[in-house]
Amino acid sequence: MTSTRDRPVGSDGETSLADVVIGIVTYRRPEPLRALLQRLAELDSPADRTQQVLLLVVDNSPDSEARPVVATATLPDRFTVQYVPHGAGNIASGRNAVLTHAVGRAPFLALIDDDELPDADWLDRLLDAQQRTSAELVIGPVLADYPTEAPQWVRRPVFHSVAGDGPGWVAEAHAGNLLLSTGLVERHGLRFDETLGRSGGEDQLFSRQAVAAGARIWFEPSAVVHEPVPSDRLSVRYLLRREYRKGGTLGILDRSRPGWPAGRPVRRVLVAGYWAAAGLTAVVRAVVARDRARTVEGLMKVTRAAGMVDGLRGRTYDLYGTAPAQETERPRVAVVAAEGPEYQRAGHGQHLRGILAHHRDVGHDVVVLLTGSRAGFLVRRAGQDGLTYRAPGLLTVGGWQVVTSPAAVAGHVAWAVFRRLPHRVQTAVDRVRTARRSRAEVDHVLGTWLDPATSHWVARELATVAPEVVLFNTVFSVPDPLLLPPSVRVTGVISHDVVHERASSFRAAGHRVDPAGFAAEHEAAVLARMDLVLAIQWDDVATLAALAPGAAVVVTPVVVDVEPVVRERARSGRCLFIGSGSLHNVEALQWFLRAIWPEVRRRRPDAELHVVGTVCARLASVPAGVVLRGEVRSLAEEYEQASVAVAPLRAGSGLKVKVVEALCHGVPTVTTSVGAQGLGGLRPAPYRLADSAGEFTDAVVELLADGPARREVESAARAAAGLFSAGQAYAELDRYLARVGVGSEPAGVVLAT
Numbered sequence: 001m002t003s004t005r006d007r008p009v010g011s012d013g014e015t016s017l018a019d020v021v022i023g024i025v026t027y028r029r030p031e032p033l034r035a036l037l038q039r040l041a042e043l044d045s046p047a048d049r050t051q052q053v054l055l056l057v058v059d060n061s062p063d064s065e066a067r068p069v070v071a072t073a074t075l076p077d078r079f080t081v082q083y084v085p086h087g088a089g090n091i092a093s094g095r096n097a098v099l100t101h102a103v104g105r106a107p108f109l110a111l112i113d114d115d116e117l118p119d120a121d122w123l124d125r126l127l128d129a130q131q132r133t134s135a136e137l138v139i140g141p142v143l144a145d146y147p148t149e150a151p152q153w154v155r156r157p158v159f160h161s162v163a164g165d166g167p168g169w170v171a172e173a174h175a176g177n178l179l180l181s182t183g184l185v186e187r188h189g190l191r192f193d194e195t196l197g198r199s200g201g202e203d204q205l206f207s208r209q210a211v212a213a214g215a216r217i218w219f220e221p222s223a224v225v226h227e228p229v230p231s232d233r234l235s236v237r238y239l240l241r242r243e244y245r246k247g248g249t250l251g252i253l254d255r256s257r258p259g260w261p262a263g264r265p266v267r268r269v270l271v272a273g274y275w276a277a278a279g280l281t282a283v284v285r286a287v288v289a290r291d292r293a294r295t296v297e298g299l300m301k302v303t304r305a306a307g308m309v310d311g312l313r314g315r316t317y318d319l320y321g322t323a324p325a326q327e328t329e330r331p332r333v334a335v336v337a338a339e340g341p342e343y344q345r346a347g348h349g350q351h352l353r354g355i356l357a358h359h360r361d362v363g364h365d366v367v368v369l370l371t372g373s374r375a376g377f378l379v380r381r382a383g384q385d386g387l388t389y390r391a392p393g394l395l396t397v398g399g400w401q402v403v404t405s406p407a408a409v410a411g412h413v414a415w416a417v418f419r420r421l422p423h424r425v426q427t428a429v430d431r432v433r434t435a436r437r438s439r440a441e442v443d444h445v446l447g448t449w450l451d452p453a454t455s456h457w458v459a460r461e462l463a464t465v466a467p468e469v470v471l472f473n474t475v476f477s478v479p480d481p482l483l484l485p486p487s488v489r490v491t492g493v494i495s496h497d498v499v500h501e502r503a504s505s506f507r508a509a510g511h512r513v514d515p516a517g518f519a520a521e522h523e524a525a526v527l528a529r530m531d532l533v534l535a536i537q538w539d540d541v542a543t544l545a546a547l548a549p550g551a552a553v554v555v556t557p558v559v560v561d562v563e564p565v566v567r568e569r570a571r572s573g574r575c576l577f578i579g580s581g582s583l584h585n586v587e588a589l590q591w592f593l594r595a596i597w598p599e600v601r602r603r604r605p606d607a608e609l610h611v612v613g614t615v616c617a618r619l620a621s622v623p624a625g626v627v628l629r630g631e632v633r634s635l636a637e638e639y640e641q642a643s644v645a646v647a648p649l650r651a652g653s654g655l656k657v658k659v660v661e662a663l664c665h666g667v668p669t670v671t672t673s674v675g676a677q678g679l680g681g682l683r684p685a686p687y688r689l690a691d692s693a694g695e696f697t698d699a700v701v702e703l704l705a706d707g708p709a710r711r712e713v714e715s716a717a718r719a720a721a722g723l724f725s726a727g728q729a730y731a732e733l734d735r736y737l738a739r740v741g742v743g744s745e746p747a748g749v750v751l752a753t
Contacts, residue, residue, distance in 0.1 A: 018054040025094035026114035062087035088363035092197030125223035126179040136215035140223030175203035201249030247304035251311020276305035337473035340376030354559035373408035426617035443511035447476030455479030492532030537655035537678025560664040573606040576642035595693035639665040647671040663717035686717040
């Protein structure tokens with residue numbers, strides 16, 4: 001296997017997890033997909049190094065026909081395979097799901113259609129062309145393979161092939177045989193236009209927007225893929241329907257798409273007239289010459305002209321159906337939150353990010369209403385991650401969203417500066433903040449209720465957005481009074497924990513919480529108005545159901561989309577603690593350093609503890625053997641080098657993301673009963689449980705030894721990791737929404753590796 005230092009480096013400087021991602025969007029073609037996977041298994045690899053390939057298969061069918069095909073595929077060791085159930089029936093949405101999973105995992109993404117078969121040197125030719133030309137996009141030809149019964153006249157390249165000319169620069173690209181830079185996608189927030197996902201043309205628009213962002217496109221004729229032509233595509237009827245759809249796409253693009261040379265419908269009508277005249281002339285000449293192939297070519301031009309006119313009128317052709325259709329609205333989901341999902345990397349932020357990304361990836365239109373000043377950005381390209389943001393101090397100008405609230409700007413800048421300060425300065429600032437909290441008689445903030453002005457703002461925005469589903473990120477984001485537009489079918493709360501249990505846990509530890517008197521009845525009063533409660537873990541279900549007897553309670557655990565680390569690279573004696581600067585993390589780490597670490601070091605003098613995250617800012621000094629790493633660009637290397645992860649939590653509630661992340665990375669973990677909340681039903685347990693200092697010490701020392709105990713926990717962690725994949729985590733939520741008429745019923749889970 002390629003070592004980490006041999007892996008390519010992405011645009012942000014991080015080491016990639018693979019050399020290249022191959023992305024396939026499939027829709028109800030299990031047998032062609034099986035043939036494609038077999039052909040990919042036979043790809044050549046350069047003699048001088050082995051390419052590490054991440055193969056992403058996004059299943060666009062709600063019935064998940066591709067799942068068993070992927071699960072039974074046999075591929076070389078250099079391939080890692082990830083199956084993504086998507087079910088949107090929208091090619092652009094499926095390709096966006098590929099982009100989402102590919103960015104940050106390899107420097108390049110190769111797209112190939114599920115009914116194509118590449119030459120053995122296809123991938124190598126694409127990558128070689130990119131290295132020679134430094135092109136951000138490289139495309140190759142798609143050549144038709146005809147069945148023996150195909151008539152001779154239909155075998156001309158114009159009917160089913162995308163042959164191209166010699167090598168050189170081109171103006172636009174198709175996505176059936178495309179290599180592109182994931183760094184380009186990330187820098188410019190490029191996405192496929194999902195309103196074109198059932199009619200086509202999304203790849204043309206995508207490539208033109210890439211060119212507008214400064215990218216160049218190279219055509220490489222040696223990077224060949226073949227497309228077997230099924231018998232039902234040999235007819236004149238099929239060819240004319242396809243040309244109608246192409247013409248309609250051009251009309252739709254001219255009608256309304258930014259990034260396209262659009263807004264010139266008169267020009268498109270004139271072009272349509274030219275195509276119609278040219279086509280009719282060609283038909284007359286071909287009929288006289290008794291040339292069937294040229295007769296069909298002429299008819300195709302006429303049909304394309306008709307499609308252009310209908311496209312200008314707003315009619316599109318449904319790729320997943322059989323007749324022209326009007327563009328359809330996607331389900332709209334509004335999420336009301338006090339802070340943006342990117343504001344901080346704490347567990348509750350990761351939980352929210354996963355839920356937002358899932359709704360986006362299954363084809364929902366997602367709007368985030370931010371009620372607080374913690375947006376997580378100052379300037380962003382509108383819709384760059386497939387999400388639309390609204391906030392009182394957020395202004396949209398020319399496709400960009402700009403935070404204009406002075407308080408929000410000041411808070412964002414202060415937080416960004418603090419995170420970059422030297423450790424000594426951070427701890428000094430933290431002492432001042434701690435003293436201020438002490439004077440205010442508050443040690444931990446549970447949340448802040450919305451004031452009347454913000455509640456009215458939420459009501460106005462919801463009336464404008466007109467969503468079918470409204471999710472409030474914790475009970476504190478629910479306005480009072482709760483005023484909803486008639487479009488809303490479902491109201492729900494995203495529960496990162498049971499709030500009154502968290503309050504009780506901190507009070508029992510001697511801490512003061514805000515709101516001071518928060519109790520179960522306050523939580524129940526809010527949840528009683530909900531149709532749906534999203535629990536982060538299984539142990540919370542009964543409690544939340546009792547608080548909200550009229551609501552459905554579904555579990556949506558945090559999603560951890562990682563590849564298991566290579567355990568052979570673990571450093572002997574290396575321990576790892578990861579956490580934010582929250583009070584429960586600080587106290588857990590202080591207890592570990594005071595009551596456990598000295599004995600661990602006595603019994604294992606080579607032991608070393610890496611502490612990662614903003615929790616470091618709250619530690620003025622640490623004992624020998626402890627390394628304060630602070631915030632790191634990527635956690636993968638820390639997990640890869642850790643022999644044991646520790647989560648010595650003694651207060652809190654909900655699901656502990658640090659424990660889930662460790663088990664998903666395959667790292668043996670020692671935690672307490674508090675840290676294991678929500679995971680107690682997993683058998684065998686993917687962690688070691690220890691509540692006393694002595695038990696915790698023994699467990700850490702035992703797992704640091706490279707023996708059977710460590711292997712047992714590693715094996716259990718690998719078995720449990722699938723629960724936290726996107727397909728598994730949201731299946732229950734999708735089933736509930738499908739029952740009330742929002743989205744499609746999921747067909748199953750799966751991650752195949």
